[in-house]
Structure formats: structure tokens, C-alpha cells
Amino acid sequence: MIEIRDLTKRYGRTTAVDRLTLTVRPGHVTGFLGPNGAGKSTTLRLLLGLHRPTSGSTLIDGQRFAARRRGLRHVGALLDAGDVHGGRSARSHLRALAASNAIGRSRVDEVLGEVGLTGVAGRRIGGFSLGMKQRLGIAAALLGDPPTLLFDEPFNGLDPAGVRWVRELFRRLAAEGRTVLVSSHLMSEMEQTAQHLVVIGRGELIADESLAEFAARSVQTQVVVRTPDPAALTVAVREVGADVGTTPEGALMVTGLSPTALGDLAFTRGIPVHELITRSTSLEEAFMNLTADRVDYRAGEHR
Numbered sequence: 001m002i003e004i005r006d007l008t009k010r011y012g013r014t015t016a017v018d019r020l021t022l023t024v025r026p027g028h029v030t031g032f033l034g035p036n037g038a039g040k041s042t043t044l045r046l047l048l049g050l051h052r053p054t055s056g057s058t059l060i061d062g063q064r065f066a067a068r069r070r071g072l073r074h075v076g077a078l079l080d081a082g083d084v085h086g087g088r089s090a091r092s093h094l095r096a097l098a099a100s101n102a103i104g105r106s107r108v109d110e111v112l113g114e115v116g117l118t119g120v121a122g123r124r125i126g127g128f129s130l131g132m133k134q135r136l137g138i139a140a141a142l143l144g145d146p147p148t149l150l151f152d153e154p155f156n157g158l159d160p161a162g163v164r165w166v167r168e169l170f171r172r173l174a175a176e177g178r179t180v181l182v183s184s185h186l187m188s189e190m191e192q193t194a195q196h197l198v199v200i201g202r203g204e205l206i207a208d209e210s211l212a213e214f215a216a217r218s219v220q221t222q223v224v225v226r227t228p229d230p231a232a233l234t235v236a237v238r239e240v241g242a243d244v245g246t247t248p249e250g251a252l253m254v255t256g257l258s259p260t261a262l263g264d265l266a267f268t269r270g271i272p273v274h275e276l277i278t279r280s281t282s283l284e285e286a287f288m289n290l291t292a293d294r295v296d297y298r299a300g301e302h303r
């Protein structure tokens with residue numbers, strides 16, 4: 001379990017993480033979402049003790065991570081797949097990590113197999129594609145068979161088969177009872193991966209709920225209706241307190257009425273209806289709406 005309490009990190013005038021409090025529980029994949037610059041990577045670095053918080057605290061399974069010996073046995077992390085010594089082979093890179101964490105050599109070959117890199121284990125990492133480096137980073141995270149796993153943007157550079165594999169891997173790791181926290185700035189990557197969502201914007205917590213709760217709360221359903229008398233239907237819809245707009249194609253778009261209620265309303269007012277379609281906003285749209293006022297990150301601007 002990860003416990004973050006009132007965590008703040010400032011870099012000069014920039015507040016990267018702002019009084020963040022949350023608990024990440026084992027048993028399901030938690031998606032850590034936020035637009036670019038929201039503070040996701042900073043939070044992960046603070047969890048690993050790579051940066052010092054300005055204030056607040058982080059605990060992993062009840063202890064500060066920096067206080068742990070043989071850290072890879074407690075927490076596995078993929079932060080920056082490119083941050084590896086290019087002159088080493090994948091196998092020697094993992095062997096060095098294993099040795100410094102008192103992990104047996106046989107585990108290196110196990111994790112190489114797990115991530116599909118056995119065939120290239122003797123090749124220099126410098127010649128690896130980004131997707132291969134991501135796989136190597138995941139292998140390093142798995143090396144100590146840790147109960148807690150942190151992944152920062154793990155889908156970068158992976159092909160569709162790789163994305164699918166990673167999703168299944170994360171779900172399996174969580175089902176084994178581990179704590180799995182995965183950051184991304186794309187809801188589309190998370191909606192098929194995570195069962196729980198933590199959303200931040202400008203370092204602040206915006207949402208902390210299950211994917212199902214997020215969807216129920218944020219996804220709006222609208223009814224698109226075509227009628228030869230849009231003026232009359234607009235008046236009728238407003239009279240019952242629902243909202244109505246117009247689509248670019250000239251149909252009416254009604255929010256706040258079910259298709260049944262809208263059809264009945266038109267019928268009782270004698271307004272012909274030619275087409276009635278229910279349309280839901282996507283989770284990606286819901287996420288963008290939720291974070292819209294926390295995205296102020298434009299080139300050349302300071303926060």
C-alpha cells in the first residue's frame with residue numbers, strides 16, 4: 001500500500017505537487033492520470049526518495065522507501081526507460097541490478113523471458129528500440145518480485161501487441177495482490193488497464209475513485225433528435241427544464257432527458273420526430289473536461 005500525506009514539492013516558483021493526499025491500495029491497477037506537467041513523475045520520484053519533498057510524507061507498506069535496504073525487493077519501478085547504460089547488454093544490466101539487491105542470477109533469465117527479451121539478452125542496450133527499452137525497464141521492475149510496482153508512462157514506444165501484453169501483465173500483477181500504480185496522460189491507455197483512477201492537475205488531486213464511479217459521474221449522455229419543427233421542440237424541452245443545443249448538422253442535442261422522456265414529450269406536443277439517437281461522451285472527453293481548467297501549460301509560460 002502507498003500512503004501519500006499532504007505532499008508538496010516546489011522547484012523554485014513552480015509547485016509541481018500541491019498538498020497531495022491519497023492512498024493506493026493493492027489488488028487492482030491504479031491509473032495515475034493528469035495532463036502534461038501535472039506532477040505525476042515528480043510524485044513517483046518523491047515516492048522513491050529520488051527527490052526530497054518540500055513538505056509532507058510518503059510511505060510504502062508503512063515505511064519510507066529510502067529507509068529500505070535491497071529496495072528492488074520492496075518496490076519495482078520503471079521511470080525513464082532511456083536512463084540505462086547503452087554499452088551494457090540487457091543481461092549484464094539486469095545482473096548488476098540483481099547483485100546489488102542480493103537477488104539470484106537465475107531470476108535475471110526468468111524476467112528476460114517474462115518480457116520477451118531472451119533472444120536479445122546479449123545485445124547492447126544502446127541498439128534497442130524504445131519499445132525494447134520499455135520491456136527492459138519492466139524486467140528490472142519485476143526483478144525483485146516486489147509487492148509494489150510503479151510505472152511512469154510504460155506504454156510509450158510499444159506496438160499494439162506490446163500494449164496489450166503490458167495491460168495483461170499489470171492486471172495479473174495486481175490480481176496477485178500487489179500494489180500497481182501506472183501513470184499516463186492518456187485516458188484511452190488507462191480505460192482498458194486500470195480499475196481505479198487517481199487524476200491530478202497542477203499537482204492537486206482532482207479525482208480518486210473507481211473507473212466505474214468516474215464513468216458514472218463524468219460521462220454525459222445526450223440525445224440527438226431530428227425533427228421538422230426544431231423551434232417547437234426546443235421550447236418544449238426548455239419548459240421541462242432540460243438543456244438543448246444544435247449539432248453542426250442541424251439536429252437538436254438534448255441533455256437531461258432520457259430518449260423515452262424526449263420521445264414522449266414530442267408525442268404529447270404533437271411534434272414529429274424523424275430520428276432519435278443516444279450519444280455518450282467518451283471517457284477521454286470526460287477526462288479532458290475534468291482537467292480543462294488545470295491545463296495552462298503553454299510554451300514559454302511560467303506557472
Ligand SMILES: Nc1ncnc2c1ncn2[C@@H]1O[C@H](COP(=O)(O)OP(=O)(O)OP(=O)(O)O)[C@@H](O)[C@H]1O
Nearest residue numbers: 011014016034035036037038039040041042043185
Ligand atoms: N527537476 C525539476 N526542476 C524544475 N522543475 C521541475 C523539475 N521536475 C519537474 N518540474 C516541473 O514540475 C512540474 C510537474 O512536472 P512532472 O514531470 O512531474 O509532470 P508530469 O505530470 O509527469 O508530466 P508529463 O506527463 O509531461 O510527464 C512541471 O511544471 C515541470 O516543469
